């Protein structure tokens with residue numbers, strides 16, 4: 001896909017349709033809502049705001065991907081059925097070889113894709129130009145004046161992975177972190193007593209579908225019959241977040257699920273069974289849900305598919321994400337890196353993340369709650385020129401100069 005920030009803006013302005021206006025009542029993903037600019041600027045920027053949402057959501061909902069490549073073909077589905085007859089270790093190696101052999105798409109780039117960041121920057125520059133301004137105010141992206149955000153998540157794929165949870169949780173706690181653990185709800189026996197104990201220590205649990213059998217997103221009929229079961233089981237165990245098993249996903253389907261937040265999307269991940277990426281280093285709205293894309297390469301990708309040492313890629317990406325004020329959201333599996341040298345690499349990552357200056361260490365549920373809260377705040381410039389945040393619940397929000405943000409420079 002060719003989509004430079006400048007050409008995207010001009011293409012999008014022409015493409016604004018009644019659809020955009022029909023969406024006016026829900027939480028938005030337009031550039032004005034991303035930056036949270038003063039409400040006094042809204043009217044003058046209205047056409048720019050509408051077109052920006054159209055463009056941003058092409059990235060965020062991955063609608064730039066061709067549907068043909070995105071959905072599983074009939075042959076792929078048939079192949080999946082046949083594969084079930086192959087012993088698991090052989091099947092896993094076959095899958096890995098298939099993904100390695102795949103031609104890497106040019107877009108989004110991996111491990112860093114800046115197209116959407118450039119779009120947010122360019123949109124702001126053009127908007128300030130239209131308003132005849134050099135600078136202005138906005139509501140900071142993170143609460144309490146933090147400049148970036150760190151979220152640790154894990155998917156637990158097997159009972160042997162489950163048995164390693166506590167050890168990794170202890171390690172994270174030593175560095176001052178708490179993390180989230182996503183569990184496939186019918187794949188193996190879950191010890192809910194351990195879940196209770198870890199929750200008491202501040203850790204969080206989410207639903208990772210029912211199992212990794214590929215059925216949930218296989219067809220609309222499968223989704224319609226299985227999603228309510230996932231939702232019911234998740235509600236019974238107080239699980240408020242969701243991540244699709246093996247991350248097949250469809251923004252319009254996931255948006256209908258009864259969860260507070262989702263984390264099935266990446267910013268860029270060409271190595272998943274369904275390659276793609278939202279290009280976003282920030283949360284965004286997926287209808288009523290908050291989407292928290294994972295932004296650090298998965299351990300499985302680096303270790304099993306690429307045979308690379310994970311730490312250098314993680315450190316580079318984490319530093320880059322922090323430098324643009326974004327959200328570092330890790331996705332690791334105790335199954336793959338729960339012990340030995342790889343656990344040591346994870347500890348090195350924790351040490352590095354713990355030293356990031358002004359980083360907000362948060363659980364997925366906290367980030368989702370904050371993003372929802374921030375989306376409802378309004379910035380207003382009072383008569384004396386003072387910026388004020390309106391709406392209750394704004395205690396943690398801070399007003400910042402645009403020129404202080406790395407994406408606005």
Ligand SMILES: [Zn+2]
Pocket residue numbers: 155156157208212244245246
């Ligand atoms: Zn999984």
